[in-house]
Amino acid sequence: MLYFENIHKTFNKNTVNEKMVINDLSLHLKKGEFVTVIGGNGAGKSTMLNLIAGVYPPDRGRIILDGESMTNLPEYKRAKHLGRVFQDPMMGTAANMEIQENLAMAYRRGKHRGLRWGITKEEKILYVDKLKNLNLGLEDRMSSKVGLLSGGQRQALTLLMATLSQPKILLLDEHTAALDPKTADRVMDLTQKIVTSNNLTTLMITHNMKQAIMYGNRLIMMYEGKIIFDVKGEEKSKLQVADLLQKFESISRGGFANDRMILS
Amino acid sequence: MEILLSIYGAAAQGLTWTIFALGVYITFRILKYSDLTCEGSFALGGAVSAVFVVKLGGNPYLSLILALISGMVAGMITGFLHTKLKIAAILSGILTMSGLYSINLRIMGQPNTSLVANNTMVSLIKDKLPSAAELGIRDSVIQTSIIMVLGLVFSLIAVAFLYWFFGTEIGSCIRATGNNDAMVRAQGVNTDWTKIMGLSISNGFIALSGALVTQTQGYADVGMGRGAIVIGLASIVIGEVIFLKAKNFALKMLGVLVGSVIYRIIVALVLRLGFDTSDMRLLTAIVVAIALSIPIIKKKNPFVRKEGHR
Numbered sequence: 001m002l003y004f005e006n007i008h009k010t011f012n013k014n015t016v017n018e019k020m021v022i023n024d025l026s027l028h029l030k031k032g033e034f035v036t037v038i039g040g041n042g043a044g045k046s047t048m049l050n051l052i053a054g055v056y057p058p059d060r061g062r063i064i065l066d067g068e069s070m071t072n073l074p075e076y077k078r079a080k081h082l083g084r085v086f087q088d089p090m091m092g093t094a095a096n097m098e099i100q101e102n103l104a105m106a107y108r109r110g111k112h113r114g115l116r117w118g119i120t121k122e123e124k125i126l127y128v129d130k131l132k133n134l135n136l137g138l139e140d141r142m143s144s145k146v147g148l149l150s151g152g153q154r155q156a157l158t159l160l161m162a163t164l165s166q167p168k169i170l171l172l173d174e175h176t177a178a179l180d181p182k183t184a185d186r187v188m189d190l191t192q193k194i195v196t197s198n199n200l201t202t203l204m205i206t207h208n209m210k211q212a213i214m215y216g217n218r219l220i221m222m223y224e225g226k227i228i229f230d231v232k233g234e235e236k237s238k239l240q241v242a243d244l245l246q247k248f249e250s251i252s253r254g255g256f257a258n259d260r261m262i263l264s
Numbered sequence: 265m266e267i268l269l270s271i272y273g274a275a276a277q278g279l280t281w282t283i284f285a286l287g288v289y290i291t292f293r294i295l296k297y298s299d300l301t302c303e304g305s306f307a308l309g310g311a312v313s314a315v316f317v318v319k320l321g322g323n324p325y326l327s328l329i330l331a332l333i334s335g336m337v338a339g340m341i342t343g344f345l346h347t348k349l350k351i352a353a354i355l356s357g358i359l360t361m362s363g364l365y366s367i368n369l370r371i372m373g374q375p376n377t378s379l380v381a382n383n384t385m386v387s388l389i390k391d392k393l394p395s396a397a398e399l400g401i402r403d404s405v406i407q408t409s410i411i412m413v414l415g416l417v418f419s420l421i422a423v424a425f426l427y428w429f430f431g432t433e434i435g436s437c438i439r440a441t442g443n444n445d446a447m448v449r450a451q452g453v454n455t456d457w458t459k460i461m462g463l464s465i466s467n468g469f470i471a472l473s474g475a476l477v478t479q480t481q482g483y484a485d486v487g488m489g490r491g492a493i494v495i496g497l498a499s500i501v502i503g504e505v506i507f508l509k510a511k512n513f514a515l516k517m518l519g520v521l522v523g524s525v526i527y528r529i530i531v532a533l534v535l536r537l538g539f540d541t542s543d544m545r546l547l548t549a550i551v552v553a554i555a556l557s558i559p560i561i562k563k564k565n566p567f568v569r570k571e572g573h574r
Contacts, residue, residue, distance in 0.1 A: 053450070079452035092450070094443035097436075105440055108433060109452040115429075118436035161451075 039222035080110025083162030092158030095147035106161035152183035279415025288496030300357035304364030309471025335471020343460030
């Protein structure tokens with residue numbers, strides 16, 4: 001469903017800080033695939049996600065979703081197909097607005113917005129129902145400001161917002177990295193639940209190799225703007241952390257020894 | 265008696281400036297955009313209103329609509345400069361403000377326009393009322409009372425409109441843009457557009473206020489908007505201090521209304537203490553600077569930190 005073809009992206013072109021981040025990258029996602037993405041710092045993982053989301057355009061290459069070219073579509077126009085959760089819990093929600101107002105914004109993703117009232121009674125019932133599924137007690141705090149929530153609660157809410165109107169692709173950019181281990185596990189469980197129950201095509205960046213192996217049905221490893229390892233199905237389920245480490249070592253010739261990937 | 269009359273007059277003046285403060289509130293507090301266009305669009309509203317009445321013989325009330333539209337266009341220009349041409353927020357406002365100075369001079373053909381010999385919003389109402397002598401009160405009291413009622417009616421309409429507008433789907437998107445524009449784009453909204461919209465409504469209101477002030481004070485001046493943003497900010501800050509606990513949006517806006525009135529009363533009282541009018545800008549600027557820095561001062565207070573706050 002998603003074709004990411006021969007994409008190139010260089011930041012700060014023609015300056016001393018020129019950095020090629022994505023180098024002739026191609027990726028094809030099938031419907032219902034849950035892909036985990038790993039790779040060291042600067043491997044181009046986040047850039048790949050941002051290119052899909054349209055935060056910036058690629059220098060070369062094509063991005064096609066369900067037969068529709070998205071290559072030069074601005075971010076806000078692509079948003080109707082995409083659900084996104086960012087690494088920073090502050091990024092996905094509007095802190096000074098109520099929980100229900102945030103949900104109402106997400107509910108209208110891809111729909112026409114006019115001068116109707118921003119939130120209806122029927123919606124509120126739906127939101128209470130959806131918030132109950134999170135098991136965080138947020139259903140009783142619908143009119144609390146999101147800024148009062150903890151990081152974990154905010155990520156759970158962002159996840160709910162990203163999937164409220166079924167996206168074609170769910171993009172998760174290390175969405176548990178800023179949380180404490182216990183909260184991270186909870187948010188990850190929730191992610192799994194939401195992805196499976198909606199059969200969502202998902203692209204999840206993680207720096208946690210265990211997580212990358214445990215979740216999803218396909219794993220890709222990136223290095224210097226390219227995909228250097230791509231496994232799925234049974235082969236993926238047999239993977240061990242040691243295998244991945246070895247793979248890294250062989251490709252980067254030991255360059256990963258100091259990388260934070262080793263810590264997981 | 266004299267002091268009561270001057271407070272009465274100040275309160276009426278504050279009400280005509282409320283819509284201006286609400287306009288500044290939209291950009292400064294909702295969009296989190298320091299928009300200096302307001303200094304030009306305020307005078308633009310005044311100029312449009314005065315010229316429409318004096319040179320074209322138009323209805324003073326109709327002139328408000330023209331002022332509103334002219335202000336909205338000015339806001340759109342600032343929005344265009346900022347979002348499409350990527351000029352820094354504050355500079356976009358300064359450019360429009362600066363350009364408007366020449367435009368306002370062109371509109372009036374002179375630095376100021378007097379409405380003395382013409383119908384104004386106030387005189388139209390006054391003609392329908394019995395004369396001051398019949399009522400047995402001073403002429404200026406009638407004048408001030410009319411201004412007060414006009415200011416109050418227009419301010420309340422403005423508050424009601426903004427309460428409705430910022431509750432709608434589009435209004436919610438504008439509010440969220442000031443909060444976190446990356447999130448708004450991720451929800452499929454063009455944030456360039458929401459910013460332009462917010463600036464346009466803000467400056468429309470500001471020009472409307474400029475027209476209202478012109479109609480009630482009897483003249484438009486090309487410099488009438490100079491330093492106005494500080495007055496708007498002072499009104500907002502005073503309102504926030506008084507309505508400290510207000511969570512409801514309508515209450516917050518009523519706070520701006522009250523703030524605008526109180527600001528004018530404070531000015532009137534300070535002037536009575538013997539300060540010169542020309543010192544007021546400095547005093548206002550100092551008050552606003554202190555009020556805006558309170559959050560930072562609180563944070564750096566070592567005693568507060570010891571209690572475990574960050």
